[in-house]
Amino acid sequence: MKLVRTTTRLLFALGILWFVTACDEEKKTTTPNPCDGVDCGDHGACVATAGTASCDCDTGYHAEGLTCVVNTGNTPAAFDSTPSADATELAPYTYDIVCTDIDGDTLVLGMDTADTCGGTLIDDGDGTGTYEFTPAVGSALTGCVLSVRCDDGTDPTVQTTAIAIHEKPWRACADDGQWLGQLNGTTDASSINGGTIAEVPWDVSYDGGIAALLALVPATPGQSATVDVQLTGVTIVATYYAYPDLVRLYLADGNGNIRVFQPQDPQQLPPWLPRTGMRISVRVTQVTNYNGAPEIDLVDGTNWVVESTDNEVAVAQRNAEVPVTAADVSTVIRVSGTLTSEGASCGGDALCYDLDYGADQPVSYRTLKVLHVGDCVTFMGPVTLYNGLPQLTDYNLDWSTSW
Numbered sequence: 001m002k003l004v005r006t007t008t009r010l011l012f013a014l015g016i017l018w019f020v021t022a023c024d025e026e027k028k029t030t031t032p033n034p035c036d037g038v039d040c041g042d043h044g045a046c047v048a049t050a051g052t053a054s055c056d057c058d059t060g061y062h063a064e065g066l067t068c069v070v071n072t073g074n075t076p077a078a079f080d081s082t083p084s085a086d087a088t089e090l091a092p093y094t095y096d097i098v099c100t101d102i103d104g105d106t107l108v109l110g111m112d113t114a115d116t117c118g119g120t121l122i123d124d125g126d127g128t129g130t131y132e133f134t135p136a137v138g139s140a141l142t143g144c145v146l147s148v149r150c151d152d153g154t155d156p157t158v159q160t161t162a163i164a165i166h167e168k169p170w171r172a173c174a175d176d177g178q179w180l181g182q183l184n185g186t187t188d189a190s191s192i193n194g195g196t197i198a199e200v201p202w203d204v205s206y207d208g209g210i211a212a213l214l215a216l217v218p219a220t221p222g223q224s225a226t227v228d229v230q231l232t233g234v235t236i237v238a239t240y241y242a243y244p245d246l247v248r249l250y251l252a253d254g255n256g257n258i259r260v261f262q263p264q265d266p267q268q269l270p271p272w273l274p275r276t277g278m279r280i281s282v283r284v285t286q287v288t289n290y291n292g293a294p295e296i297d298l299v300d301g302t303n304w305v306v307e308s309t310d311n312e313v314a315v316a317q318r319n320a321e322v323p324v325t326a327a328d329v330s331t332v333i334r335v336s337g338t339l340t341s342e343g344a345s346c347g348g349d350a351l352c353y354d355l356d357y358g359a360d361q362p363v364s365y366r367t368l369k370v371l372h373v374g375d376c377v378t379f380m381g382p383v384t385l386y387n388g389l390p391q392l393t394d395y396n397l398d399w400s401t402s403w
Contacts, residue, residue: 004061010045018299030391033255034051034184035047038055038068042068044057044061044185049387051241055068059102060104065231072263074392076101076152077100077155078100079099080095081098083159083163085161085162085163087133087135087165089140089165093119093134096128096130097121098127099150099306100127103152104138107126109123109151110151112158112160114145114147114158114160115147117138119131119146120133124222127150131148136297143162145161146162156325163260164350166334170266173336179380180264182276182398182399183195183277183313183380184196186262187309189275192274192275192386192399193278195235196279196313198312198313199237201316204254204255206255207253208233208234209253210251210256210258211253213256213284213287214294216229217287219289220290221289223288223366226286228284229280230283231283232281234280235252235253235278235279235280235308236278237251237252237257237276237332238250238396239276247273249261250330250382251296254314255330257329259295259330261296261297262296262298264277264280276313277309278306279307279308280305281310283300284300285299292385293384294329315333316333317335323357323361324359326389326390327389329383329384330384332380332381333380333382334377335357335363335378335392336357337376337377338356338377339353339354339372340352340353340354340356341354341379350365350366351366351369353367355377363390363393365377366378366394369397377400378402381395381396
């Protein structure tokens with residue numbers, strides 16, 4: 001009997017110990033809800049954030065302490081979005097705008113006068129919208145300012161961000177020298193191509209009379225002059241078909257370059273097919289200043305003579321150190337670079353592109369070819385002028401290659 005009482009007392013003590021321990025564990029694991037007992041009113045609800053109670057109020061109401069009260073004055077709209085402060089040349093930039101207003105006012109998005117990025121803004125009509133622009137080549141030097149406004153009808157809110165524009169990382173467009181263009185050494189008499197690239201520039205001692213002829217070209221654009229100058233042994237450095245039966249040509253010696261632009265008159269044209277690399281002689285009877293470029297207009301058509309064929313043609317290299325200039329007019333140059341603009345219509349079916357070849361300014365490249373930003377181009381042909389500026393015009397598609 002004594003053993004039974006002892007056992008009963010032990011079990012009772014263990015029960016009390018379990019109850020106390022369980023209650024203590026409950027106290028340890030139960031966290032008070034900060035929203036317990038909080039009444040935000042009929043126009044809001046309590047929310048707990050990081051152990052702190054606050055009121056999430058309906059549109060048109062705001063929290064004062066732990067109570068939602070009606071708005072009595074205007075609260076300006078606020079931007080809930082932030083634009084990226086970085087952009088890249090020629091890469092489309094997009095900013096998704098989000099603007100809210102606790103008063104529930106209708107919001108209108110628009111451009112601010114401080115904006116210099118020149119983008120376009122589409123307002124979705126609900127406080128959201130899209131701002132887009134594409135930085136131009138060269139804009140990395142200055143960057144721009146993106147500035148938009150969100151108007152609640154009373155107090156417009158302006159968001160202004162300085163955008164740093166980074167240069168586009170162009171792929172390398174190195175000229176490996178393998179492309180030969182017109183100067184491919186062909187001896188095909190039915191081709192207007194021929195000759196080879198001279199390994200060294202021509203010396204001034206190679207004088208076929210072009211310097212004397214250039215001295216007689218009028219200084220005023222549009223004017224012509226009657227002359228009588230014999231060119232002897234000058235080289236045909238470039239040719240192209242103006243018509244199926246008319247080949248235009250460029251002549252050069254060690255002292256200058258000039259284009260031949262005679263009329264489509266059989267008595268003016270040579271009795272043989274002009275080819276690059278030919279050395280020829282002819283008597284010139286009229287020259288013209290055509291928008292700053294010297295041209296031969298008329299010759300003694302009975303005086304055309306082929307002195308030799310398959311000769312070397314001097315080609316001037318142009319690059320960042322020796323840029324293309326207006327003084328290069330009619331000079332055959334070789335230059336390689338990257339297209340930094342899409343083609344823009346520039347007369348007939350021709351497209352004009354900006355060709356960045358490393359100099360301070362790109363050069364205009366005019367062609368019938370449809371190319372794209374980032375394409376590599378090597379041009380080897382005579383320089384032309386447009387509005388007094390140098391232009392690379394491939395009247396002969398063999399004057400350029402792209403990849």
